[in-house]
Amino acid sequence: MHIPDGFLTASTWVPAWVLSAGGIGYCLRKTGEILRDRMIPLMGVMAAFIFAAQMLNFPVVGGTSGHLLGGVLAAVLLGPYAGALVITVVLIVQCFVFQDGGVTALGANVFNMAIVGAMGGYFLYGFLRRGIKGTAGLIVGAGVAAWASVVVASIVCAVELALSGTSPIRIALPAMAGIHALIGIGEAIITCLVVSFVAKVRPDLIYKIAE
Amino acid sequence: MKKKEIFFGILAALFLAVMLSPFASPWPDGLEKVAEDKGFLEKGEGEPLLISPVPDYVWPKLENEKVATAVAGAAGTLITFGGGIALAALIKRRG
Numbered sequence: 470m471h472i473p474d475g476f477l478t479a480s481t482w483v484p485a486w487v488l489s490a491g492g493i494g495y496c497l498r499k500t501g502e503i504l505r506d507r508m509i510p511l512m513g514v515m516a517a518f519i520f521a522a523q524m525l526n527f528p529v530v531g532g533t534s535g536h537l538l539g540g541v542l543a544a545v546l547l548g549p550y551a552g553a554l555v556i557t558v559v560l561i562v563q564c565f566v567f568q569d570g571g572v573t574a575l576g577a578n579v580f581n582m583a584i585v586g587a588m589g590g591y592f593l594y595g596f597l598r599r600g601i602k603g604t605a606g607l608i609v610g611a612g613v614a615a616w617a618s619v620v621v622a623s624i625v626c627a628v629e630l631a632l633s634g635t636s637p638i639r640i641a642l643p644a645m646a647g648i649h650a651l652i653g654i655g656e657a658i659i660t661c662l663v664v665s666f667v668a669k670v671r672p673d674l675i676y677k678i679a680e
Numbered sequence: 681m682k683k684k685e686i687f688f689g690i691l692a693a694l695f696l697a698v699m700l701s702p703f704a705s706p707w708p709d710g711l712e713k714v715a716e717d718k719g720f721l722e723k724g725e726g727e728p729l730l731i732s733p734v735p736d737y738v739w740p741k742l743e744n745e746k747v748a749t750a751v752a753g754a755a756g757t758l759i760t761f762g763g764g765i766a767l768a769a770l771i772k773r774r775g
């Protein structure tokens with residue numbers, strides 16, 4: 470879902486940069502308030518793992534592939550703010566080192582995947598976890614939020630494409646949401662597997678949700 | 681996190697990026713496929729705005745594309761690991 474340069478017009482990518490810069494600034498501040506020592510290496514490991522996992526495209530349907538976004542995964546382990554920062558680190562490296570995602574479009578990509586995907590996804594996850602107790606709540610919350618984060622991020626992307634006149638909303642939205650509803654299943658499965666593993670071996674690495 | 685766990689995490693990430701990424705599906709991802717189908721893909725195929733060292737995850741000047749992908753994967757994994765740690769350490773120092 471990395472938007473290349475050229476898909477968005479300045480009237481869209483400039484505000485996207487402003488919004489995501491503001492959002493990431495907020496995440497930096499909040500992370501500064503709550504940073505625990507154990508989060509430092511974990512942020513490194515999560516960034517590395519999500520980068521690597523994003524390289525593993527899996528076939529979804531009819532000539533289309535998907536890959537992990539990892540926003541909810543990062544947020545379940547690190548919280549919404551540090552989680553969003555980890556996704557941002559991955560996106561920055563992908564953009565500048567590997568030309569995956571445009572430079573002008575980086576603001577939109579950060580907004581869609583770090584702010585909406587990780588932060589937004591976390592809040593749905595937290596809501597579900599508060600409703601369903603125990604490990605079931607953890608896994609169901611992570612899985613449902615992971616799926617939703619991908620779909621919603623793709624819808625926001627469709628809106629950006631429509632605002633840029635690249636593709637009308639009545640075409641872009643169903644096309645993006647439809648394929649990402651399938652890709653989201655992969656996201657949910659991978660997220661649940663990794664979260665279950667961590668819950669079993671190092672449950673203390675799971676970020677404590679507000680009760 | 682203990683050193684052993686960090687090491688295991690990096691190793692797991694490197695395994696994915698080096699051993700599995702050369703065999704990832706070559707099919708276009710969701711956005712790319714929509715762009716293809718709905719006719720706006722060429723909007724994204726202009727001259728790149730900046731020169732990246734490893735465009736498209738293919739390490740330059742390596743004959744074998746699978747090896748080039750694996751090397752790119754290893755580099756990216758280690759760079760993002762460093763980036764994540766550096767950012768967190770910076771936040772801790774200033775926070």
